[in-house]
Amino acid sequence: MGTHLIKRVTFDGINFGFLFLVFLLGIFTPNEEELLNLSKNSLVALGCVVLGVVFSLIINKMGIKTLGELLFAPPHKKTVTSTPVIWYRTFWGIQTAGTVLLMSVLGYFVTEVNVREVLDIENIKNVLRLIEQLATPNWEVLPDVVWKAIQSVFIAFMATLIAVPIAFLLSFVSAKNIMGTTPVGFVIYMMARTLFNIMRSIEPIMWAIIFAIWVRFGPFAGMLALLVHSIASLSKQYSEIVECVDEGPIEGIESTGAGFLQTIWFAVVPQIVLPYISFTIYRWDINVRMATIIGFVGGGGVGELLLLYQRQSLWNEVGVVILVIAIIVWLMDNFSAYVREAIK
Amino acid sequence: MAGEDYILKVKDLEKTYPNGVKALKGVSFDVKRGEFLVIIGLSGSGKSTLLRCLNRLHDPTAGEVLFNEKDIAHVKGQEVKEVRQRMAMIFQHFNLIERHSVIKNVLTGALSRTSTLKSLMGMFAKTETKKAKEYLDLVGIGDKAYTRADQLSGGQQQRVAIARALTQAPEVLLADEPVASLDPATCHTVMDYLRKVNRELGLTIICNLHFLSLVKEYADRVIALKDGKLVYEGDPKEIDEAWFERIYGEGAKEVHVN
Numbered sequence A: 001m002g003t004h005l006i007k008r009v010t011f012d013g014i015n016f017g018f019l020f021l022v023f024l025l026g027i028f029t030p031n032e033e034e035l036l037n038l039s040k041n042s043l044v045a046l047g048c049v050v051l052g053v054v055f056s057l058i059i060n061k062m063g064i065k066t067l068g069e070l071l072f073a074p075p076h077k078k079t080v081t082s083t084p085v086i087w088y089r090t091f092w093g094i095q096t097a098g099t100v101l102l103m104s105v106l107g108y109f110v111t112e113v114n115v116r117e118v119l120d121i122e123n124i125k126n127v128l129r130l131i132e133q134l135a136t137p138n139w140e141v142l143p144d145v146v147w148k149a150i151q152s153v154f155i156a157f158m159a160t161l162i163a164v165p166i167a168f169l170l171s172f173v174s175a176k177n178i179m180g181t182t183p184v185g186f187v188i189y190m191m192a193r194t195l196f197n198i199m200r201s202i203e204p205i206m207w208a209i210i211f212a213i214w215v216r217f218g219p220f221a222g223m224l225a226l227l228v229h230s231i232a233s234l235s236k237q238y239s240e241i242v243e244c245v246d247e248g249p250i251e252g253i254e255s256t257g258a259g260f261l262q263t264i265w266f267a268v269v270p271q272i273v274l275p276y277i278s279f280t281i282y283r284w285d286i287n288v289r290m291a292t293i294i295g296f297v298g299g300g301g302v303g304e305l306l307l308l309y310q311r312q313s314l315w316n317e318v319g320v321v322i323l324v325i326a327i328i329v330w331l332m333d334n335f336s337a338y339v340r341e342a343i344k
Numbered sequence B: 001m002a003g004e005d006y007i008l009k010v011k012d013l014e015k016t017y018p019n020g021v022k023a024l025k026g027v028s029f030d031v032k033r034g035e036f037l038v039i040i041g042l043s044g045s046g047k048s049t050l051l052r053c054l055n056r057l058h059d060p061t062a063g064e065v066l067f068n069e070k071d072i073a074h075v076k077g078q079e080v081k082e083v084r085q086r087m088a089m090i091f092q093h094f095n096l097i098e099r100h101s102v103i104k105n106v107l108t109g110a111l112s113r114t115s116t117l118k119s120l121m122g123m124f125a126k127t128e129t130k131k132a133k134e135y136l137d138l139v140g141i142g143d144k145a146y147t148r149a150d151q152l153s154g155g156q157q158q159r160v161a162i163a164r165a166l167t168q169a170p171e172v173l174l175a176d177e178p179v180a181s182l183d184p185a186t187c188h189t190v191m192d193y194l195r196k197v198n199r200e201l202g203l204t205i206i207c208n209l210h211f212l213s214l215v216k217e218y219a220d221r222v223i224a225l226k227d228g229k230l231v232y233e234g235d236p237k238e239i240d241e242a243w244f245e246r247i248y249g250e251g252a253k254e255v256h257v258n
Ligand SMILES: Nc1ncnc2c1ncn2[C@@H]1O[C@H](COP(=O)(O)OP(=O)(O)OP(=O)(O)O)[C@@H](O)[C@H]1O
Pocket: B017, B018, B019, B021, B022, B023, B041, B042, B043, B044, B045, B046, B047, B048, B049, B050
């Protein structure tokens, strides 16, 4: 009962609060300077949310079903009405429609949508000229581009290769069925899980910025960035495989008097090798894609050239880079799909 | 010589699972060396729990298990592994490593006396491999040594499990419903091999069974569990209607008659 109420009130509060806020925006039409006053505006927004919470409580007390109630009502309260009501005759239906409508109006201004710019004849001429240049690549730079593209593939390869043994060991530490049996194990499991989630939520491009300062610009920085991200991602994926293993063989090996490592090696590892290989190749594939753009922030690879040519508006050269990246990504994609299909 | 030679003496054994379920509520019985003991009882009466408390796959909550007069109910660490090695176990679902060959499965019975490093590299002693093959011959599947375990039928897989158990060089063989997932014909083949192992190698066998016909055919002695307590101990031939009703509850009689 309690959590349902909290969820409903939070949802409705933010929803109604948003509606009130847009309403205020319409009345006061603040100028740019006023819009950037973050501390004052947060207070107003908070006030609106509080008002929304109160509003939600009142409305539901009156027996009118809000969207929050519809979404979070516990199963036993989700009664089916005998006569189905059309959505626009219900409060929650109007609440949803109103919110989506207001969001799109607001979004129109925030993203500075400008259809005229898209259809402007001068602009179209410009873009056609760009496409023409991209489509007539300057093959003289091809050797440079191919060399840097190979560098990208190896950045991805090294990152994946080094990540595999580390993630292999860490995946057992972060698997609930291996670690969750003792209190100490559970704490380690929780810590590992949290750490991986944080590491994964930081995009490789951020890691590349950090490592470009740490070990200087270049492919090594890019490799380290992808390595950190790969360790976190692979550990998570691997440990989910470990959590799905059949317990039977584990019991079978334990019953022979085998030790902990022997049990893992003989009962768990045979069950996980194929999915591990599959995820690893897929990770390499993803890493190659990322290695082609990581050069934008100093991580080496073909992205460096893309940035270089784009800055100088060398569109014939950019055309070569785009083509080479497309070919490499296409090749890796097919290779990884083929291998994963073959070992299934 | 003071009477019988007991390999196991179980005294007031209790097991409460972490979730609060009392699976064993003070069970006491003795097991004679070399006998074929069968445990019967309804589903959920605690048969599997009892076997796992004997070989220490589970930790008993209270009570004693005297194994050759030494209490092993609460030993720790290395001693637990030794208990498991000396009381081998086979399971309803065989619990083999399906992707590995039969011989590799049987060799895992030797893990407790192979160093971790050597076993991880697959380096088992020559004598172990020879022993493993002998046991495969004993259960009649010597020709399947290099087949993948999951290519075998259920009955053959259970025989591989028996060979793995024998490789442990155990004194007791625990069998948790070894034939429950097999068809009736295969059922008898596997039970016959258990009897062979019991008679020819002198291994003490403790076996959970569901079918009363099998109990009467193979058991030297029977104990029955109900709700985690011992309700019968004796000769299988003496299980009459009244006992049956007591073990399986009111109404079970009709099922039996049908
Ligand atoms: N790991 C466990 N955690 C908690 N409770 C368990 C666990 N294993 C078994 N139990 C409970 O303990 C009781 C005895 O279970 P047990 O598996 O020993 O019975 P059984 O006689 O082997 O039954 P079956 O014939 O179904 O195999 C049951 O109530 C069961 O739900």
